[in-house]
Amino acid sequence: AQSVAQPEDQVNVAEGNPLTVKCTYSVSGNPYLFWYVQYPNRGLQFLLKYITGDNLVKGSYGFEAEFNKSQTSFHLKKPSALVSDSALYFCAVRDPQAGTALIFGKGTTLSVSS
Amino acid sequence: EAGVTQSPTHLIKTRGQQATLRCSPISGHTSVYWYQQALGLGLQFLLWYDEGEERNRGNFPPRFSGRQFPNYSSELNVNALELEDSALYLCASSLVLGGQETQYFGPGTRLLVL
Numbered sequence: 021a022q023s024v025a026q027p028e029d030q031v032n033v034a035e036g037n038p039l040t041v042k043c044t045y046s047v048s049g050n051p052y053l054f055w056y057v058q059y060p061n062r063g064l065q066f067l068l069k070y071i072t073g074d075n076l077v078k079g080s081y082g083f084e085a086e087f088n089k090s091q092t093s094f095h096l097k098k099p100s101a102l103v104s105d106s107a108l109y110f111c112a113v114r115d116p117q118a119g120t121a122l123i124f125g126k127g128t129t130l131s132v133s134s
Numbered sequence: 135e136a137g138v139t140q141s142p143t144h145l146i147k148t149r150g151q152q153a154t155l156r157c158s159p160i161s162g163h164t165s166v167y168w169y170q171q172a173l174g175l176g177l178q179f180l181l182w183y184d185e186g187e188e189r190n191r192g193n194f195p196p197r198f199s200g201r202q203f204p205n206y207s208s209e210l211n212v213n214a215l216e217l218e219d220s221a222l223y224l225c226a227s228s229l230v231l232g233g234q235e236t237q238y239f240g241p242g243t244r245l246l247v248l
Contacts (some may be wrong), residue, residue: 052234063138063224064177064239071234110177120230121167121190122237124177 022047026125041096043111052114053094101132138240146246155210155243159227166208172221215247
């Protein structure tokens with residue numbers, strides 16, 4: 021069965037430092053992978069996706085993610101964190117057996133301190 | 135361009151009642167997805183509608199149902215409400231592009247069952 025794991029419930033970084041939010045996946049075929057961000061009491065905002073091609077994907081707000089097929093990972097990164105990046109981050113994979121529905125990880129809370 | 139809209143923003147019901155949640159997709163999108171975000175359970179896929187038809191449903195009982203209207207808006211109905219139905223219900227819309235499409239989410243409806 022398809023699944024997504026976000027091994028860290030919380031990531032703490034200082035403003036200006038690089039950040040990484042980890043995601044690993046398990047799918048039977050070629051994965052379509054997504055990152056979303058959720059601010060308090062808000063819906064999900066799309067950050068970026070990997071479909072095919074270049075393993076480094078650039079997205080909104082300076083975020084990027086690296087697809088690593090051998091490690092089945094799709095970690096979210098940003099070179100320099102901002103306090104305003106503090107939010108809940110979700111990794112998701114497309115489940116071909118469920119049409120085009122997304123399977124989400126549990127989410128990782130990113131806290132950026134000033 | 136207007137994003138996905140949902141109404142109401144908050145809904146309070148008592149156990150056994152019925153709840154109706156509404157979603158308007160981004161203009162031009164034909165697919166609508168419903169997800170439940172319950173505390174401690176993460177984001178779970180509920181239903182997918184495309185071109186007026188239910189295409190797939192997640193692992194939820196039949197008292198969760200819905201429909202999609204000719205203008206592609208959608209409503210989610212939850213019958214015989216139970217306390218554990220309390221959650222944030224998120225709607226997303228997309229075009230169908232062979233699985234590569236991005237789902238864009240609305241702000242959600244927070245349902246509280248007393």
